[in-house]
Amino acid sequence: GAAEEVPSVRLRRLLEIELPDGATLAAEPVGPLGDRVASVWVDRPTAARLEIQVRLDGRAVVRRQIAVSGLTSDVAARLVAIAASEMIVAEVRRARAPRRPPAPRRPTADEIELASRDLDALSVSAGPYAAVVSGGPRALAGAGIALGLRRLRLTESLFARLLTTPSGGDTMRWLEGGLSGDYRFWLTASWRLSVGAAASVASVRLPAASSVDGIPGERDTWSARAGVGLGVETRLSGPLWLGLTLDPGVVLRPARYQDARGATGAVEGAWLGVGLSLATERRSSPPR
Numbered sequence: 397g398a399a400e401e402v403p404s405v406r407l408r409r410l411l412e413i414e415l416p417d418g419a420t421l422a423a424e425p426v427g428p429l430g431d432r433v434a435s436v437w438v439d440r441p442t443a444a445r446l447e448i449q450v451r452l453d454g455r456a457v458v459r460r461q462i463a464v465s466g467l468t469s470d471v472a473a474r475l476v477a478i479a480a481s482e483m484i485v486a487e488v489r490r491a492r493a494p495r496r497p498p499a500p501r502r503p504t505a506d507e508i509e510l511a512s513r514d515l516d517a518l519s520v521s522a523g524p525y526a527a528v529v530s531g532g533p534r535a536l537a538g539a540g541i542a543l544g545l546r547r548l549r550l551t552e553s554l555f556a557r558l559l560t561t562p563s564g565g566d567t568m569r570w571l572e573g574g575l576s577g578d579y580r581f582w583l584t585a586s587w588r589l590s591v592g593a594a595a596s597v598a599s600v601r602l603p604a605a606s607s608v609d610g611i612p613g614e615r616d617t618w619s620a621r622a623g624v625g626l627g628v629e630t631r632l633s634g635p636l637w638l639g640l641t642l643d644p645g646v647v648l649r650p651a652r653y654q655d656a657r658g659a660t661g662a663v664e665g666a667w668l669g670v671g672l673s674l675a676t677e678r679r680s681s682p683p684r
Contacts, residue, residue, distance in 0.1 A: 407476055436450050436484070446462055446472065447459060448479050450483040519675050519676065525671040531665040532653075537559060537562065539558065542556075549580050551579075557570075558570075569601040575595060576592055578590040587628070588628075590625065590628075602615055605653040605656075607654045608653045618649070619650070621647045625641055638672075639674075644666070
């Protein structure tokens with residue numbers, strides 16, 4: 397449709413002049429296929445405008461319209477040649493531009509969780525604790541707190557507990573401080589198991605005793621214990637974990653006493669503790 401307004405022979409001659417050095421115009425309007433081949437179409441969608449379409453190789457078609465109303469065919473041919481040349485040069489430059497490297501793949505949520513298990517972390521936990529001792533006052537109950545540092549899934553913790561006997565019978569206060577270490581095994585992102593060991597030294601007070609360690613009138617002494625720890629934890633939300641711990645062990649130093657009736661006893665033997673804890677942890681540097 398545009399051939400009547402823009403003679404093809406004249407347009408080809410002008411386009412050959414406008415194209416930069418190194419560009420060769422095909423001998424025929426329908427040229428060969430190959431790399432770096434630009435195809436140009438000129439159409440007349442309206443009486444007042446011509447549309448130029450350029451496609452380089454298999455890239456998307458680019459379009460430009462120019463107004464030709466009132467122009468002679470020679471002037472219109474010059475405008476088309478200039479516009480087509482500019483479009484071809486722009487497409488060649490765009491094709492030669494270096495491609496941007498693909499954006500690095502972001503880790504998935506599962507990959508982030510897996511990597512975070514080996515990061516250093518500081519943890520704080522607290523909760524109720526109860527124990528049964530085979531010798532002396534049988535049952536103790538109270539609460540404890542722990543501060544831990546985890547590295548490569550191994551956690552070293554400092555802990556303290558205050559335990560007392562229930563009302564009735566022989567009374568005792570057990571205030572201990574100790575060190576524990578445990579290794580965690582993740583079952584899923586929200587469940588993990590721990591296996592470890594602990595040792596502690598305790599200040600023991602027996603207010604109803606008439607003598608302690610063979611010393612009349614004495615109420616205070618010290619003791620120590622050691623044991624293993626088996627635990628299970630579930631994630632409540634983010635860094636917040638709820639844990640249940642089984643703490644079997646043995647009293648290393650018996651605390652011997654005599655009550656007001658003259659009966660002798662000792663805090664000694666096997667120790668079985670159960671603890672419930674609420675823990676929060678802060679990782680050193682979250683993975684990205």
